[in-house]
Amino acid sequence: MRIVIVMVSLAVLGAAGYASWYGIGTVSRDTGASSVRAGSVGAAGVRRVRVK
Amino acid sequence: MTGAVRSIDCTNCGAGLKVLGGGRVTTQVCGYCGAALDANEDYRVLEVFAGMQRPASPFRLGMTGRIQGIEFTIVGTIGKIERYDGRTWSWVDHQLYSPTHGYAWLTVEDGHTLLTRKIRDWPVGPFLTSRMVERAEARPSRGWRRQTFQYYSTSSWKIDFVEGEFTWRPTRGARGVTVSLMCNSGTPQMLAYADNGSEREVEVTRYFPQAAEAFGAEPPMSEGIHALQPYEPKSSSAFYRRWFGGVLAASVVGAVGLSTVGVATTTLWDGPVREMPEALVFEVGDTSRPAVIRLRHNIRNEWSAFGVTLTGPDGTLLAETFRDISYYTGSDWSEGSRSTALGFQPQIAGPHQIALELDEASTPSVADSALRVMVRDGQSRPLWLWMAAGLFGLAFLWSASTKLRHKAARWSGSDWTEEDD
Numbered sequence: 001m002r003i004v005i006v007m008v009s010l011a012v013l014g015a016a017g018y019a020s021w022y023g024i025g026t027v028s029r030d031t032g033a034s035s036v037r038a039g040s041v042g043a044a045g046v047r048r049v050r051v052k
Numbered sequence: 053m054t055g056a057v058r059s060i061d062c063t064n065c066g067a068g069l070k071v072l073g074g075g076r077v078t079t080q081v082c083g084y085c086g087a088a089l090d091a092n093e094d095y096r097v098l099e100v101f102a103g104m105q106r107p108a109s110p111f112r113l114g115m116t117g118r119i120q121g122i123e124f125t126i127v128g129t130i131g132k133i134e135r136y137d138g139r140t141w142s143w144v145d146h147q148l149y150s151p152t153h154g155y156a157w158l159t160v161e162d163g164h165t166l167l168t169r170k171i172r173d174w175p176v177g178p179f180l181t182s183r184m185v186e187r188a189e190a191r192p193s194r195g196w197r198r199q200t201f202q203y204y205s206t207s208s209w210k211i212d213f214v215e216g217e218f219t220w221r222p223t224r225g226a227r228g229v230t231v232s233l234m235c236n237s238g239t240p241q242m243l244a245y246a247d248n249g250s251e252r253e254v255e256v257t258r259y260f261p262q263a264a265e266a267f268g269a270e271p272p273m274s275e276g277i278h279a280l281q282p283y284e285p286k287s288s289s290a291f292y293r294r295w296f297g298g299v300l301a302a303s304v305v306g307a308v309g310l311s312t313v314g315v316a317t318t319t320l321w322d323g324p325v326r327e328m329p330e331a332l333v334f335e336v337g338d339t340s341r342p343a344v345i346r347l348r349h350n351i352r353n354e355w356s357a358f359g360v361t362l363t364g365p366d367g368t369l370l371a372e373t374f375r376d377i378s379y380y381t382g383s384d385w386s387e388g389s390r391s392t393a394l395g396f397q398p399q400i401a402g403p404h405q406i407a408l409e410l411d412e413a414s415t416p417s418v419a420d421s422a423l424r425v426m427v428r429d430g431q432s433r434p435l436w437l438w439m440a441a442g443l444f445g446l447a448f449l450w451s452a453s454t455k456l457r458h459k460a461a462r463w464s465g466s467d468w469t470e471e472d473d
Binding site for chain 1: 288291292295296299302303306307310340341342344362370371373393394395396397431432433434435436437439440443444447
């Protein structure tokens with residue numbers, strides 16, 4: 001049981017460290033080679049759509 | 053009389069019954085027919101308890117065992133039940149006898165074994181009754197042998213099984229009330245003020261897990277944590293506490309390190325929107341991690357929308373999108389934010405170009421307000437390590453609180469409630 005707990009917590013720590021170092025989740029969805037801007041509701045209710 | 057007789061035949065059914073108790077035995081109940089026999093009057097039948105169902109217990113009449121070096125024999129068995137609010141509790145009391153040390157009780161409750169003895173040196177204060185408990189404004193307590201016992205629970209029990217020899221006359225269906233108090237420090241003990249309607253006794257009970265081994269019985273399967281069960285730290289508890297403390301510290305150090313140590317932020321523009329160049333150029337050196345462009349627009353009760361075009365060193369279009377900034381505030385409220393960001397993954401190191409165009413705004417004067425454009429490559433995200441730290445922190449608290457949780461579990465069976473609850 002101890003070894004399982006140790007391995008799981010090391011895996012969590014390693015994954016969190018990797019994700020933190022490489023900034024996982026920092027890249028905006030509307031960037032990148034395959035990104036497609038699907039639109040959003042802008043300020044004051046202005047809806048605009050741009051497609052790359 | 054009983055001192056000379058070692059076995060008798062039940063005067064009701066004729067079954068052979070061993071006589072195990074001492075000279076103070078007054079009643080013997082036949083385990084075959086349920087007849088209560090008067091041990092002081094030629095075992096005449098007093099009454100018959102028909103159809104009794106023997107409660108589960110690994111202990112039987114006649115078993116002998118040593119308790120603190122003294123040999124005791126199980127001479128009687130009483131099954132008790134308590135019903136309250138739709139719930140039923142049941143336990144088994146075995147009367148023990150030692151020719152040199154008298155009588156005691158071995159109790160089996162939820163698979164836990166307990167040892168009870170009457171005490172002669174009663175605690176200071178009046179005999180604690182259930183009525184006194186009901187009227188008490190604070191949790192009642194009593195001092196005994198330099199220990200303080202606090203009220204735990206009141207049990208209104210009924211006898212539903214009886215077998216063997218007793219120094220009193222137990223009857224099936226007889227009721228009694230026991231008010232229990234438990235000490236809060238040292239070895240867990242319980243003081244019990246027992247009242248069966250005709251007799252009042254004060255008893256002390258302690259946890260006795262060695263009972264099965266002492267009497268050569270099959271150890272019962274215990275359920276949950278008993279109120280009298282002492283805390284015994286498992287060897288793994290200290291390990292887990294240290295381990296989770298270590299990984300928690302590693303997570304926090306990593307998160308703080310990533311938050312404080314990093315690549316400097318470069319300001320590309322800081323001035324009115326109207327005067328901003330068509331394109332801003334910045335250098336990206338680290339392509340292994342994302343870069344983030346931040347816009348901070350100094351507006352108040354306005355909104356603005358910027359078209360954003362981002363290209364790489366080789367002219368590749370990395371993003372063509374827009375960002376809204378909206379910030380409204382009153383005397384005691386605010387809504388929205390003056391900042392927004394665009395994170396992207398650089399493919400090639402070198403000069404990148406961002407073009408910002410004020411597409412729309414709430415008023416034309418927004419173009420005169422200050423806009424700051426900043427960029428930072430090699431972007432990390434400590435949030436993941438903070439989340440891991442939270443997870444490890446919970447695990448650390450869990451492993452570090454085993455003693456506290458054990459104590460809480462012991463007291464969870466108390467029926468005392470404060471007035472404010």
